[in-house]
Amino acid sequence: MSSEPGPQLLVSICTYNERENLPPLVESIHEHAPDAHILVVDDGSPDGTGELADQLAESDPRFRVLHRAGKQGLGTAILAAVNYAIEHHYDQWLNLDADFSHHPKYIPAIRAAMGHADVVIGSRYVPGGGTVDWGFKRRAMSWAINTYARTLLRLPVRDTSGSYRCYRLDRLRELDFSLFKARGYAVLEELLYRCRRIGCRFAEVPIVFEDRRYGQSKINYGEVFAALRVIASLSLESLTSKRVTKASVSEAEGVS
Ligand SMILES: Nc1nc2c(ncn2[C@@H]2O[C@H](COP(=O)(O)OP(=O)(O)O)[C@@H](O)[C@H]2O)c(=O)[nH]1
Numbered sequence: 048m049s050s051e052p053g054p055q056l057l058v059s060i061c062t063y064n065e066r067e068n069l070p071p072l073v074e075s076i077h078e079h080a081p082d083a084h085i086l087v088v089d090d091g092s093p094d095g096t097g098e099l100a101d102q103l104a105e106s107d108p109r110f111r112v113l114h115r116a117g118k119q120g121l122g123t124a125i126l127a128a129v130n131y132a133i134e135h136h137y138d139q140w141l142n143l144d145a146d147f148s149h150h151p152k153y154i155p156a157i158r159a160a161m162g163h164a165d166v167v168i169g170s171r172y173v174p175g176g177g178t179v180d181w182g183f184k185r186r187a188m189s190w191a192i193n194t195y196a197r198t199l200l201r202l203p204v205r206d207t208s209g210s211y212r213c214y215r216l217d218r219l220r221e222l223d224f225s226l227f228k229a230r231g232y233a234v235l236e237e238l239l240y241r242c243r244r245i246g247c248r249f250a251e252v253p254i255v256f257e258d259r260r261y262g263q264s265k266i267n268y269g270e271v272f273a274a275l276r277v278i279a280s281l282s283l284e285s286l287t288s289k290r291v292t293k294a295s296v297s298e299a300e301g302v303s
């Protein structure tokens with residue numbers, strides 16, 4: 048039997064008021080990915096999620112916490128997580144929501160699919176995937192935003208808006224994150240768009256998305272409209288700009 052270590056995986060969880068969810072979620076991640084490190088990105092949650100995360104980190108060497116001052120949105124929290132993963136030299140980065148909508152039981156299948164892909168999506172919209180207890184309005188909204196993003200950004204995947212994904216960091220290191228336009232939920236579509244432009248291979252693994260166990264959703268109409276705007280602007284950019292990677296920026300600026 049080979050004793051080669053597998054790729055070093057960082058699992059990130061962005062949190063805002065997820066106190067009840069965090070301990071069972073961490074336990075479940077350890078169960079399904081015992082070798083992975085976990086990073087919590089907390090935005091000063093008023094319910095004390097950040098302090099709870101610090102307590103967990105004291106007794107768990109696989110656990111890290113990033114504190115940010117005040118609620119700055121899921122998009123920038125995800126960017127902070129990828130920045131951390133790149134700076135700390137991990138091989139793969141997997142993000143999931145804190146509320147058990149993204150159950151850690153799918154992590155092994157997602158990691159297995161990384162064998163033939165650079166980005167693996169935990170997908171609601173491939174056979175075997177789905178959502179539980181979603182009303183018509185929520186299903187229609189999700190369908191609309193996915194169709195919109197897929198079409199405008201020419202994304203070769205079915206689930207473009209979920210954050211349950213694993214990325215090969217060597218590919219993300221090629222991206223120039225200073226070019227990112229999105230700060231809100233559209234960071235998720237923008238990551239796929241920029242990965243497509245550098246030729247990443249995508250795969251989707253079915254997940255069943257269940258509604259959160261505790262607490263409340265933080266998404267609102269303001270976030271949705273901001274996402275629609277950013278996706279339209281990226282679509283325009285894709286027609287005009289060749290600047291996606293650090294290398295292409297250097298070329299454009301005449302740096303060798
Ligand atoms: N750090 C951070 N996490 C956030 C913020 N907004 C949402 N989250 C987290 O992002 C994940 C998805 O948020 P959620 O409200 O469940 O969105 P929904 O599933 O689309 O309804 C959860 O883990 C939230 O705690 C934020 O401003 N900062």
Ligand SMILES: [Mg+2]
Pocket residue numbers: 144146148259264
């Ligand atoms: Mg949620």
